[in-house]
Amino acid sequence: MKYKVLKKQNSSKTCLVCGVKNDLGLKARFYQLENGELASIFNSKEFHQSYPGRVHGGISAAILDETIGRAISVSDETVWGVTGSLELRYKKPVPIDCDLITVARVTRDTRKLFEGEGEIILPNGEIAVTAKAKYVKMPIDQIADECDMAEEWLPIPDDEPVEYIEIPGR
Ligand SMILES: CCCCCCCC(=O)SCCNC(=O)CCNC(=O)[C@H](O)C(C)(C)COP(=O)(O)OP(=O)(O)OC[C@H]1O[C@@H](n2cnc3c(N)ncnc32)[C@H](O)[C@@H]1OP(=O)(O)O
Numbered sequence: 539m540k541y542k543v544l545k546k547q548n549s550s551k552t553c554l555v556c557g558v559k560n561d562l563g564l565k566a567r568f569y570q571l572e573n574g575e576l577a578s579i580f581n582s583k584e585f586h587q588s589y590p591g592r593v594h595g596g597i598s599a600a601i602l603d604e605t606i607g608r609a610i611s612v613s614d615e616t617v618w619g620v621t622g623s624l625e626l627r628y629k630k631p632v633p634i635d636c637d638l639i640t641v642a643r644v645t646r647d648t649r650k651l652f653e654g655e656g657e658i659i660l661p662n663g664e665i666a667v668t669a670k671a672k673y674v675k676m677p678i679d680q681i682a683d684e685c686d687m688a689e690e691w692l693p694i695p696d697d698e699p700v701e702y703i704e705i706p707g708r
Pocket residue numbers: 603604605606607608617618619620621622623650651672674
């Protein structure tokens with residue numbers, strides 16, 4: 539099924555997952571969808587692998603952590619949080635050299651915490667990895683006290699604007 543993109547989220551400069559200047563990172567892009575979910579897209583590279591040809595489980599954990607954590611911005615972009623817990627189930631190998639879609643949503647939102655779930659979906663529609671995570675809400679200046687957000691948290695120029703995202707298997 540195809541979903542309309544309502545907004546492309548900002549990215550940071552150096553984050554392992556979204557950092558635009560981190561050449562060894564995933565350079566993932568994050569898109570808010572019309573159905574309230576958040577989708578991320580990244581292309582897995584050889585240097586993300588564990589066994590030959592297979593994305594490292596820690597990389598899958600990282601993309602799920604960030605996609606679920608960012609899903610809170612769909613309803614409130616002033617909320618920031620740090621990961622308190624992350625539980626994963628690795629169901630299928632995730633291949634390298636592949637455009638991978640991760641989709642996430644918030645399942646619980648309280649004054650102090652939010653929880654969410656998400657999955658990495660393979661191009662053939664199979665769900666490769668699922669995760670549930672819990673975040674403790676925290677003001678951004680408490681998470682990163684010496685960070686200048688105007689320099690660190692940037693809109694990404696849209697060379698090729700993405701208007702719709704097809705989520706395989708739906
Ligand atoms: C939003 C953008 C997406 C970002 C995605 C990526 C995020 C990251 O990678 S962050 C890096 C990894 N995580 C961290 O560095 C966090 C390190 N840990 C900490 O700073 C602290 O342990 C912290 C803030 C999680 C909790 O601090 P603490 O003083 O224990 O909090 P406290 O006020 O006692 O607890 C608040 C609530 O959170 C719950 N909680 C605390 N720690 C955890 C935990 N690890 N897991 C689950 N729940 C927790 C408590 O049970 C409490 O709930 P309740 O009031 O209902 O009992």
